[in-house]
Structures are given as structure tokens and as C-alpha cells.
Amino acid sequence: MNIMNTAHVRHGSNIGQNLTRREGALKVTGAARYAADHHPAGMLYAVLAVSAVARGRVTALDVAAAKAHPGVVDVMTPQNAPKLAHHPDEKTNPFAFRLDILQDAQVRYANQPIAVVIGESLEAATEGAVLLAPAYQAEDVVVRFEDGEHFVPAAVGVGAPAEEGHGDVEAGLRNAAQRVDVTYDTPAHYHNALEPHAIVAEWQGERLIIDTPSQGMAIAQGRLAGLFGIAPEDIYIRSPYLGGGFGGKGLIAGPQVLGIMAAKLVGKPVKLVMRREQLYGPIGHRGVTRQHMRLGADTEGGLTAIDHHILTATSRFDDFFEPSAGVTHTLYATPALLTRYEGMRFDTGTPLFVRAPGEASGSVALEGAIDELAEACGMDPLAFRLKNYAETEPLTGKPFTSKALRACYAQGAARFGWAKRPLAARMMTDAQGLLTGWGVGTATFPAHMFQASARAEIRSDGSGVVEIGAHDMGQGAWTALAQIAADGLSLDMDKLTFRIGTSDLPDAGIAGGSAHTATAGSAIHNATGAAIAALADIAMRDETSPLFGAGNAGVVSRDGHLYRRDDESRGESYATILSRAGLDSVEGRGEGAADQAVTENYAGHAHGAVFAEVKVDPELGQVRVTRLVGAFAAGRVINPRMVESQYLGGMIWGVSFALHEEAIMDRRTGRPVNGNLADYHVPVNADIPSVEAILIDEQDSLINALGIKGVGEIGITGTAGAIVNAIWHATGIRVRSMPVTLDKLLF
Amino acid sequence: MKKSPVSMTINGQPVEELVEPRTLLIHFLREQLNLTGAHIGCETSHCGACTIDLDGKSVKSCTIFTLQAEGAHIRTIEGMAAADGTLHALQEAFREKHGLQCGYCTPGMILRAWRLLQENPDPTDAEIRFGIAGNLCRCTGYQNIVAAIKHAAILMAGAQQKEAAE
Ligand code: FES
Ligand code: FES
Numbered sequence: 001m002n003i004m005n006t007a008h009v010r011h012g013s014n015i016g017q018n019l020t021r022r023e024g025a026l027k028v029t030g031a032a033r034y035a036a037d038h039h040p041a042g043m044l045y046a047v048l049a050v051s052a053v054a055r056g057r058v059t060a061l062d063v064a065a066a067k068a069h070p071g072v073v074d075v076m077t078p079q080n081a082p083k084l085a086h087h088p089d090e091k092t093n094p095f096a097f098r099l100d101i102l103q104d105a106q107v108r109y110a111n112q113p114i115a116v117v118i119g120e121s122l123e124a125a126t127e128g129a130v131l132l133a134p135a136y137q138a139e140d141v142v143v144r145f146e147d148g149e150h151f152v153p154a155a156v157g158v159g160a161p162a163e164e165g166h167g168d169v170e171a172g173l174r175n176a177a178q179r180v181d182v183t184y185d186t187p188a189h190y191h192n193a194l195e196p197h198a199i200v201a202e203w204q205g206e207r208l209i210i211d212t213p214s215q216g217m218a219i220a221q222g223r224l225a226g227l228f229g230i231a232p233e234d235i236y237i238r239s240p241y242l243g244g245g246f247g248g249k250g251l252i253a254g255p256q257v258l259g260i261m262a263a264k265l266v267g268k269p270v271k272l273v274m275r276r277e278q279l280y281g282p283i284g285h286r287g288v289t290r291q292h293m294r295l296g297a298d299t300e301g302g303l304t305a306i307d308h309h310i311l312t313a314t315s316r317f318d319d320f321f322e323p324s325a326g327v328t329h330t331l332y333a334t335p336a337l338l339t340r341y342e343g344m345r346f347d348t349g350t351p352l353f354v355r356a357p358g359e360a361s362g363s364v365a366l367e368g369a370i371d372e373l374a375e376a377c378g379m380d381p382l383a384f385r386l387k388n389y390a391e392t393e394p395l396t397g398k399p400f401t402s403k404a405l406r407a408c409y410a411q412g413a414a415r416f417g418w419a420k421r422p423l424a425a426r427m428m429t430d431a432q433g434l435l436t437g438w439g440v441g442t443a444t445f446p447a448h449m450f451q452a453s454a455r456a457e458i459r460s461d462g463s464g465v466v467e468i469g470a471h472d473m474g475q476g477a478w479t480a481l482a483q484i485a486a487d488g489l490s491l492d493m494d495k496l497t498f499r500i501g502t503s504d505l506p507d508a509g510i511a512g513g514s515a516h517t518a519t520a521g522s523a524i525h526n527a528t529g530a531a532i533a534a535l536a537d538i539a540m541r542d543e544t545s546p547l548f549g550a551g552n553a554g555v556v557s558r559d560g561h562l563y564r565r566d567d568e569s570r571g572e573s574y575a576t577i578l579s580r581a582g583l584d585s586v587e588g589r590g591e592g593a594a595d596q597a598v599t600e601n602y603a604g605h606a607h608g609a610v611f612a613e614v615k616v617d618p619e620l621g622q623v624r625v626t627r628l629v630g631a632f633a634a635g636r637v638i639n640p641r642m643v644e645s646q647y648l649g650g651m652i653w654g655v656s657f658a659l660h661e662e663a664i665m666d667r668r669t670g671r672p673v674n675g676n677l678a679d680y681h682v683p684v685n686a687d688i689p690s691v692e693a694i695l696i697d698e699q700d701s702l703i704n705a706l707g708i709k710g711v712g713e714i715g716i717t718g719t720a721g722a723i724v725n726a727i728w729h730a731t732g733i734r735v736r737s738m739p740v741t742l743d744k745l746l747f
Numbered sequence: 748m749k750k751s752p753v754s755m756t757i758n759g760q761p762v763e764e765l766v767e768p769r770t771l772l773i774h775f776l777r778e779q780l781n782l783t784g785a786h787i788g789c790e791t792s793h794c795g796a797c798t799i800d801l802d803g804k805s806v807k808s809c810t811i812f813t814l815q816a817e818g819a820h821i822r823t824i825e826g827m828a829a830a831d832g833t834l835h836a837l838q839e840a841f842r843e844k845h846g847l848q849c850g851y852c853t854p855g856m857i858l859r860a861w862r863l864l865q866e867n868p869d870p871t872d873a874e875i876r877f878g879i880a881g882n883l884c885r886c887t888g889y890q891n892i893v894a895a896i897k898h899a900a901i902l903m904a905g906a907q908q909k910e911a912a913e
Contacts, residue, residue, distance in 0.1 A: 024842035027850030028834065028857065030784020030824035037783035070748060122778065123748070123769050194788045194796055194851045194885045243786065243851030244885050276789040474849025474886050641845050645888060649848065652887040677793035677883065685889045686880040689873075 014483040014493060015706075018641045022493075023241070023478045032241045035211040036198035036273045043200065044073055046262040046272040047125040048255055049115040050281065051107045053138040054670025055316075055347045058105045058114050060135040066117055069131055071124025074266050076116040078102045082264045085229030088254075089317070092226055094158050095219060097350055098318040099254040100282060101227075101261065107136065108317050109349045110671040111281025113255060116262050118270060141347040141670030145290055145311060153314075153343040157323030157358055164329065164395060167336030169294075172305025176296025178376040184293065184365035185737040186324075188663040189286035190675075191354050192682060193473075195243020196279055199259035202269035208235045212256050213242035213249045215471050216510035217503040220252040227257060240501030245473035247353035250512045253283040280675035284352025285663065287312045287322035289361045293369035301377040301387045303334040308366065311342045315350040319343075322351060324362030327717060329395035330605055331366065331444055332388040337395060347670045353512060355653055356713035359445055360720065364657065364738060367441040367721025372734060380423060381725065382413060382440050393603035401598065402700035404633035405442070405607035411694055412631035413440075416611035425732040434615040436626075437730025443608030443632065443718030447518065447709035449594035450509040454523035456489060456531040459585045462560050462575035464489040465497045466528065469505035470520045475712055476642030477516060483638055484521045484706065488528025490557040506589075514606075514710025517638060519592045522704050526590025532557050534586040539577045546570040547577075598702050606709040608632035608696075610651065612722040616730045621745035625655050625723055628691045633698035635709035640695055643711050647693035650715015656683050657716060658723035659739050681739075755819045757782070758826025766813045773797040773808040776823065784824035784854045788883065795882030798855035799823050805862040807881075824854035827861070836902035837861055837895070846895030848886035856882050860896045869900055 026032040051058070063075045074080075081102040086092070088099040100112045107114065115132055119125030142148045153162050173179060199212040208230065214220050217239055221232040242249060259272030274283075294307040308328045312321050325339035354360075374384035386409060392399050413419065421438045422428065428436040454468040466485035472478045482498040489496065499505055508520045536555040539547040539562055547555060547562055547570070556563045556571075563571030578586065598604070613627035630651050637643045660681040664673040674680045693715070700707045720738070727745070728734050735744045750765035757780070766775055771790070776782045776799070785808060788794035792810040799808045800822040827835040837857050840846065847853040856879065863870065863878040870878060875893050884892060 020842055020845065021847070023850075024847065025834065025838075027847050027853050028824075028838035028841045029828055030782075030854045032850055033783065034786065034851065036787070037777070039778070039781065121767070121770075122774055123767055127769075192885055194794060194849070194883060195786065196788065242849060243788075244849045246885075273787070276791065276794075474851075476848070645845055645848055645886075645891060648890050649887045652889060676791060677789045678791060682883060682885060683887065683889075684880040684883060685876040685892065688876070688887075688889045691890050 014486040015638050017483065017639065019479055019483065019639055020641065021476060021479050022482060034195055034241050034243050035200060035213050036271065038200040038211045040200065040202055040269040043269040043271055044118050044120060044266055045122040045125045046116050046118045046259055046270045047129045048113045048258065048274065048278055049117060049129040049132050049134065050111045050278050051114050053107055053136045054110040054141045056107050056136050056138040058107060058134050059137050061115055061132045063132065065131040066128040069124060069128045071120045072128040073118045073120060075128065076102065076118065076262055076265050078104050080265065082261050084227050086226055088227065095251060096223060097251060097352065099257060101254050101257045109281050109315065109347055111278055113258055113282060116258050118262050118266050143346045143348060143665040143670050144667050145344060148344055150311060150342040150344055153319065153321045153341055156321035156341050160323050163340040165338035169305045169307045169336040169338040172336035173294055173296040176304045177299040178297045178373060179295065180369055180372045180376060181294045182369055182372060182736055184291045184368055186289045186361040186364060187738060188288045189354055189661050190280055190663055190680065191246040191248035192680065193244030193246055193248055196274040196276060197249065197253055197255055197283055198273040199256045200269060200271045201260040201263040203263055206230055206234055208260065210260065211238045213245065214239040215245045215250040215473055215512055217469050217471065218507040219510060221503055223252050224260065235503065237503035238501065239471060242471065242473035245511065246355040247357060247512060248283050249473065250353055250510055255282055276677055277675045280663065280672040281349045284350060286354035286357065286361065287314065287320065287351030289322055289324050291324060291365035293365055295369050295373045297373050297377050301379045301384055303332055303388045305336040306332065306334050308339045311344065313344045313346040316345045316347055318350040320351050322361055323358035324365065326358050326446065327362045327444055328366050330393050330603065331390060331442055332370065333390040333394055348665065356445065356716045359713065360657060360716045363441065363717035364720045364724065367718065368724050368736060371725040382409060382418060385442055396603060398601060398603040401602045401604045401702040402635065402698050403607055404696050404698040405609065407696050408607055408609040408631040408633050411696060412609040412611050412629050415694060416629040418611060425729050430615060433618065435618050435730040437614050437726040437728065439612050439722045439725030439729055441610045441718035441721030441725065443610055443630065443714050445514055445606050445710060445714035445717060447604035447606055447703050448513040448515040449519045449592065449704060450513065450515050452509040452519045452523040452592040453506040454527035454590050455506050456527040456588045457585045458489060458531050458535050458574050460575055460578035460583060462573055463495045463497065464491045466524055467499045467505045468508045468520055468524060469503055470500040470508040470516065471511035472501065473511060475646055476639060480517055480638040480642050481520055481524060485524050485528060488525055489531065491560055495560065514712040514714065518704055518708040518710060521706055521708055522592030523590050525705055526592065527588045530588025530590050531586055534588055535574060535577055536562055538581050538586065542580065544580065545577065546572055602702055604703045604709065606632065606634035606711065606714050608714055608718055610718040610722040612726040614723060614726040614730055616727065616745065621742035623659060623727060623740060623742065626689050628719065630715060630719065631694040631696050632714060633696040634711045634714065635698055635700040635703055636707040637695055638708065643695060644693050646711040647715045648691050650713060651691055651693065651719045652683055652688055653716040654719020655688065655723065657720035657738060662739050751814060753814055753817055755816050755821055757821045758823060768812065768814055770813045771809055772811050772813050772816055775813040776808060782823050782825050786851050786854065795855045795859060796852055798858045798882060800858050800862055805859045822858065824857060827857060836906065837899040840895040840899035840902060844891050844895035844898050846888055846892040848888050852882060852884045856884065856892060860899065864900055864903060868904060
């Protein structure tokens with residue numbers, strides 16, 4: 001029998017509950033062990049020496065001086081680094097980005113690792129790294145759009161086309177009654193998860209054991225297996241808690257590989273923890289963009305054309321182009337649409353995924369330009385957005401699997417009090433004389449799904465086990481996925497053993513793209529369904545069971561029991577079924593992946609509306625966001641508490657995008673000028689007076705069996721635009737270069 | 748490098764160790780004493796992940812040498828719960844009000860909040876937001892952290908009243 005076809009009704013009560021974090025007690029007591037908290041016996045400390053130049057060669061390292069320092073055990077340089085099975089520049093798959101792991105003396109960006117010092121103590125190794133006193137032959141660098149050649153990239157993001165669209169944009173613009181033609185600049189951002197990348201690596205013969213934060217253990221296993229020429233199964237990764245990820249821990253980074261190489265070199269366990277300032281280089285960043293927006297509208301305020309041209313920079317040695325056009329493909333209805341890219345090569349590390357990669361940067365430019373067009377049309381910006389509401393996906397014409405954006409606009413606006421907003425700018429001042437402005441932005445993020453597998457087991461004592469190599473980087477996988485698992489097995493949470501966070505469990509795919517709950521959750525849903533079906537099959541074949549002959553569709557699971565659907569007074573417990581059959585357990589396995597028929601025919605996106613109030617000091621130009629209200633619709637909510645905190649966190653990232661964050665590169669040296677948490681600004685609590693997220697009910701029966709979209713990234717989109725638009729409303733000044741620092745408001 | 752003797756009281760326990768003069772307090776706590784609850788986010792006193800309580804002050808333990816803590820009374824996250832494992836009101840409140848996501852900032856946040864509530868048992872929202880502005884949460888749970896600290900203030904005031912009544 002095909003067990004997957006057995007229909008059983010779920011009466012689970014876990015999904016939707018506002019459970020607190022299951023690992024919360026460990027985290028509030030300091031007992032949760034992050035990678036750098038590990039300390040195996042005999043462990044040594046490895047410290048990176050990183051390049052002070054952005055391009056050139058290392059010409060000298062005083063290895064002897066470093067080694068002479070008491071407590072220094074060894075120094076790893078290109079001369080003695082363990083041989084790898086393949087060159088780290090080999091592109092073995094689209095997710096294999098080039099790494100700098102001491103393959104040669106070349107320097108490709110500032111803060112690139114150039115040596116690793118291994119010592120008996122952190123202090124000895126740190127001092128050893130200083131004593132290396134590297135000398136360089138430096139070459140000229142390019143870190144600005146003005147300083148080099150532009151070209152059309154072959155693809156952007158991971159394999160997306162560099163030009164897309166439909167209709168005649170030039171005609172649409174020519175015939176428009178109102179036009180905007182503006183350029184928005186967004187800077188490079190670094191993830192700055194509070195936990196720096198760290199690894200504790202130990203070789204046990206050919207077997208490798210590592211503690212390291214990972215958003216994608218199976219991908220890391222594959223990458224490391226390739227580099228070290230060993231089988232992926234011989235690599236055991238533990239990553240039960242990440243101190244934040246934001247995309248920065250999606251792919252294993254060079255410094256983590258260096259920790260493993262160092263352990264190999266010295267034949268002992270090694271701990272390597274990156275210092276904050278070293279993170280501004282080898283682990284990826286959000287690529288800088290310059291976005292030229294040309295939009296037209298007719299006399300009624302209906303869009304006639306959108307032309308979104310993106311200039312963005314990758315590194316000199318690898319390709320990742322920040323895919324900022326995605327939001328423009330999906331948000332506003334227009335008869336003519338064109339998105340296109342140009343690229344440049346900078347002497348920086350390769351840009352990669354940072355929370356809402358592409359969507360965040362694209363959203364600021366689109367929401368800003370849309371607002372400017374609304375102003376040109378003399379329309380309320382929310383009314384303008386509703387006028388151009390997309391009933392089908394603008395780029396493809398596909399219907400949406402679900403789209404409750406109108407409800408987001410309505411409820412967000414009502415909660416915020418949008419109806420009282422004066423149309424013109426610079427109309428509101430508060431009691432302290434601060435200029436006050438209100439702005440809106442639309443939030444959107446695609447509902448991705450990747451690949452995942454899970455294993456479920458029902459035991460003869462009536463308990464259940466669910467295993468999946470999922471990742472909790474703070475979003476709440478330990479809790480939300482366990483809720484899905486408990487419901488899938490129709491068990492109370494305390495009857496469930498739930499395992500995630502190690503690489504020996506079934507592959508959960510990557511915790512990225514806001515797809516983890518949907519993908520891993522679907523795998524769990526299918527695995528638990530299979531386990532229940534297997535159990536039902538045993539009972540239905542057993543003449544002594546009240547379920548005997550109930551038929552494929554005739555069984556219901558509830559609270560650790562199976563019942564006949566046609567007569568729910570007849571049933572028995574899981575334990576009874578299994579012990580009578582003489583079995584210790586039954587098992588089910590399941591996969592999670594997008595339904596191809598749905599992805600071909602529908603567009604799946606989460607949506608939201610963000611309303612911002614800002615206050616601007618008219619003399620000093622200082623901006624504060626005094627109120628933020630976001631309303632989001634993202635399919636089924638597994639745990640409202642976790643989901644709300646993803647929205648709030650995302651919205652605060654939006655504040656950061658609009659007002660704080662910016663990596664500044666020295667155009668002469670290519671070095672980050674502000675590569676530390678003092679000078680690279682992120683909001684502190686005092687910057688965030690009031691943030692509120694409204695969870696809008698949205699049922700989606702197409703996107704996946706559980707109806708889940710993603711919530712981790714959408715909060716940034718919309719928010720930054722809403723703030724920039726509010727700043728205009730307060731001051732009458734359109735600032736088109738992020739972040740909006742006070743100098744840009746003074747004139 | 749030559750080690751020097753150092754003694755201090757950590758979470759009520761006397762500690763005597765030998766330590767190099769260059770060893771920062773955070774590394775001493777984490778690597779030598781295996782008290783890994785305080786984390787490291789920057790080592791430059793900006794993130795607050797390493798916050799501990801030292802002689803009645805919130806201190807970023809990445810920014811002082813171990814030897815400077817000679818004779819000090821230190822409290823870390825490991826010393827917040829009662830001996831029987833009962834969570835401190837602040838720990839309970841952070842858990843209950845979801846004042847944590849990845850949890851990496853949490854031990855530092857809780858220690859800072861504890862000192863804040865010693866100094867100001869009934870803070871306003873704004874006093875909390877400014878009072879913990881030295882502790883970054885990149886995740887960022889600022890809203891719920893404020894809710895947690897307010898909740899803890901109520902729990903702690905209640906406990907005190909009960910004590911006074913008894
Ligand atoms: S590690 Fe001490 S303040 Fe950041
Ligand atoms: S919970 Fe992750 S940094 Fe605060």
C-alpha cells in the first residue's frame with residue numbers, strides 16, 4: 001500500500017499556539033552552548049592574521065618571530081597549509097563561492113586571512129599573529145562605481161536573468177502624464193550577527209568533528225568533503241544554537257575552513273573565533289547598489305511603465321550580484337516593466353546573502369520612487385498603491401497562491417491612524433517643534449521552498465521521535481518545527497523527542513530564503529503522516545484491533561490514539577497497537593519540497609504594509625523613528641510569538657537600513673573605514689521607541705500542505721521605504737542615498 | 748608569560764587562580780573557569796554580550812584585565828538562578844515575554860537589566876531603552892526585551908513586598 005495516500009485527520013492542537021521557546025531556559029541561564037563555548041581536552045587556539053591591504057601579495061611574514069613567542073605552537077601559511085583535494089576557487093556548484101584559505105600569497109580584499117597562528121592560549125596566538133608583521137606589495141584598488149568599467153552580468157543572485165520584463169517601457173514613459181526619474185543608492189551592509197563566526201574542530205583520524213554555527217549543515221558537509229577529500233558522512237557538524245545568522249552562516253566561510261586546516265596541521269582540536277573587525281571581508285556582505293528608477297503614471301494615477309536599472313558590484317574574483325529587481329517583478333501592476341542590471345568588480349570580498357538579499361535594497365528604491373510618483377500625481381501614497389494593486393504577478397501574469405495585502409494595508413492604516421495624514425509635506429510639527437512625517441511602504445518576500453527530509457518514529461511506550469537536521473539561528477525552529485511534529489504525530493509536546501541541529505540527522509536544507517519552516521515543516525508533516533499511516537496499516541490488518549478493516553481513509557489520529565472515522569468511540573492507543581504487534585516502533589520518512597505544478601502556475605509571496613512616523617529636528621536634521629506599525633500576511637502562523645518577533649526584528653533591520661547601517665570603504669586603500677561595532681552603526685534599544693506587528697490571517701491551500709510562507713526577511717522590506725517616505729513627509733526633502741544621516745537633511 | 752595569582756568571588760564562590768596579566772576578564776571566565784554564559788561579540792566594549800556585574804556595576808568584561816578584578820565580587824549569568832535551579836525573575840521574564848531570539852545577547856542583557864533594576868526598581872519604557880542601550884541585540888528583540896524587564900520589575904517588586912510582609 002502507498003502509505004502516503006492514507007488520509008488521516010489531524011486534531012493537533014500545537015500549531016498556532018503561542019508557545020514560549022523550548023530552549024528558552026537554556027538561553028536565559030547561559031547553559032545553551034554556542035560553538036565558541038566548546039573546549040575539548042587538549043584544545044589549542046587559532047588566531048587569524050588578516051591582510052591590511054585590499055589587493056596585492058604578501059611578500060613577507062616573520063614566522064620565526066611568531067614562533068619564538070612563548071605558547072605559540074605553529075604558524076600556518078601557504079607554505080605549510082595542509083593540501084586540499086581541490087582548489088578553493090573551483091566552482092563545483094552554484095553555491096560554491098571562492099574561498100581564501102591560504103592557497104597562495106595573493107590578496108584579493110582587505111581582512112583576507114593570510115596566516116593562522118596556533119597557540120596554547122588565545123593570548124599567545126594573538127600576540128603571535130601581531131609578530132608576523134606582514135609586508136605587502138599592494139596594487140591599486142577599485143571600490144567605487146566611478147572608478148571602473150561596467151558590464152552586463154550573465155546572471156544575478158543565484159542564476160536569475162539580468163534582464164526581464166514585458167511591454168514597451170519607453171512608450172509607457174513617453175505617454176505618461178507624470179514621471180519620476182530618480183536614482184537611489186544603497187551601501188554595503190555586513191551581517192554583524194552578534195555571534196562572530198567560530199569553529200571548534202577536531203580530527204579523529206579521517207573523521208572530522210566540528211562545532212560551528214551553520215544555516216546549512218548538509219551544504220557545509222558537501223563543501224568540506226570536497227575540499228578535504230573525505231566522505232560527507234565522515235564530517236559531523238554540531239550547530240544546535242546560532243548566535244544569529246542573517247545569511248552570513250549559510251555557507252561555510254574561509255575562516256571556518258582554516259580552523260579545520262589548523263586542527264589538521266597540529267593534530268589537536270583547535271578553536272578559531274573571528275574577531276569582530278575580521279568579519280568585514282571574508283564572510284560576504286550585502287552588495288552596494290545604485291538603482292535608477294524611471295516610472296510613469298497616467299492622469300488617473302495608474303502606472304504606465306516601470307524601468308528599474310540596477311548597478312551593483314561583485315568582487316574581482318567571483319560573481320554575486322545583489323538581485324534587487326525581485327520586488328519590482330511582483331508588487332505593482334504595470335503595462336510595461338523592465339528590470340536590468342549592470343555589474344562592476346570591486347576589490348572586496350564577494351558579496352553574498354544578507355537578510356532579504358535583493359529584496360531589501362530593491363524595496364527602498366521601489367517604495368521611494370512609487371512614493372515620489374504618488375506625490376507627482378497629487379495622490380495619497382496609500383491610495384496610489386491601492387490603485388496599482390497587482391491582482392496577478394506583474395512579471396509573469398500568474399495568479400497568486402494567496403494575497404491578503406489589501407487587509408494588511410487596511411488594518412495597518414487603521415491601527416496607525418493613517419486617515420489623518422495631510423497630503424503635503426512639512427505640515428505636522430509636534431509640541432517640541434519637531435517636524436513630523438508619516439510614510440508607508442509595501443512589504444513583500446517570495447515564498448520559497450527548498451529540499452528537506454525528516455524521520456518520524458512512534459514508539460511502543462506511546463511516545464514519538466522526530467528528527468531533522470534543521471537549524472535554529474534564533475528564529476525558533478526548536479519550537480515551531482516541534483509544534484508541527486507534535487501535531488503530525490497527534491501527541492502532546494511532552495511526549496515528543498525532537499532532534500535538530502546536528503548533521504547526522506536527515507538533511508533539512510538551508511535555513512535561508514525565509515523557507516525553513518515551510519520546507520522542514522513540510523518534510524516533518526510528511527514523515528509524521530507516514531509514521532501514522534504505517535501504524536494505522538498495522539492496526540487495520542489486525543483482526544483483534546477495533547480498527548480492523550477500517551480502510552485507508554477510515555482512520556483518525558488524536559492524542560496518541562487511532563480511531564475509526566465512522567465511529568470515533570472505537571479506537572486504541574499507539575502503545576496498544578505496537579505492543580500487540582510485538583514492535584518497538586514504527587517509522588515514517590518524508591520529504592519537503594515545492595509542488596512543481598504550483599510553482600509553474602502560481603506566484604507565491606508573503607506581503608505586508610508598514611507605516612512609519614518620524615520626527616526630524618529642523619535645526620539639526622536628526623531623525624528618529626517614533627512609531628512603526630507593520631501588518632503582514634504570510635500564510636499559516638505556526639507560532640505567533642516567534643512570528644511576531646521575526647517581523648519586529650525585520651522591521652528594526654528596516655530602521656537600520658534607512659537610518660544607520662553603512663559600510664564605508666576607503667577608496668585609496670580598499671579597507672573598511674568603519675569595520676567595528678563602534679563606527680558601523682546598528683540600532684540600540686534607545687533608537688527604537690515603538691514597533692508593532694499585526695499578524696493578518698491568510699489561508700493558503702496551494703503553497704504547501706501546511707499553508708506556510710516565510711516570515712524571517714519580509715519585515716525589512718517596506719520598512720526602510722516607509723521611513724524614507726516619512727522623512728520626506730516631515731521635511732519635504734527626498735533623500736535617495738541610504739542611510740539617511742543628518743548631513744543629508746541639512747542644507 | 749609569567750602568571751600571577753588572582754582571587755575574587757564569583758557567584759558567591761571564592762576563586763583563586765593563576766593568570767597572565769594580559770588575560771582579559773571575559774577570556775578568564777570563559778576559557779579558564781568554563782563560565783561560558785557571558786559571550787563575546789566585539790571585544791571592544793560596544794556590544795554588551797560580555798556584560799557581568801562587578802562590585803555593584805555593570806561591566807563589559809572584555810574591557811578589563813582579570814588582574815583588575817582582584818578581590819572583586821562578580822556575578823555572571825550562571826549565578827542568577829537559585830541553587831535549586833529556580834529561575835530568577837529576570838530569567839523567567841525573558842523566557843516568558845520572549846525577550847530572546849538567538850539568545851546570544853541574553854546573558855549580558857539580563858545582567859545589565861538586573862543592575863538597572865537595582866538602581867531603578869520601577870523604570871519607564873524610555874529609562875529601560877536608554878538603560879540598556881549599551882547592549883546590542885542584532886536579532887533584534889528590543890521590544891520584547893523592554894516587555895521582559897518591565898515584567899521582571901513587577902515580579903521582583905512583588906517578591907520584595909511578600910518578603911517584607913513575612
Ligand atoms: S564583547 Fe564585550 S562589549 Fe562586546
Ligand atoms: S537574541 Fe540574538 S542578538 Fe539578541
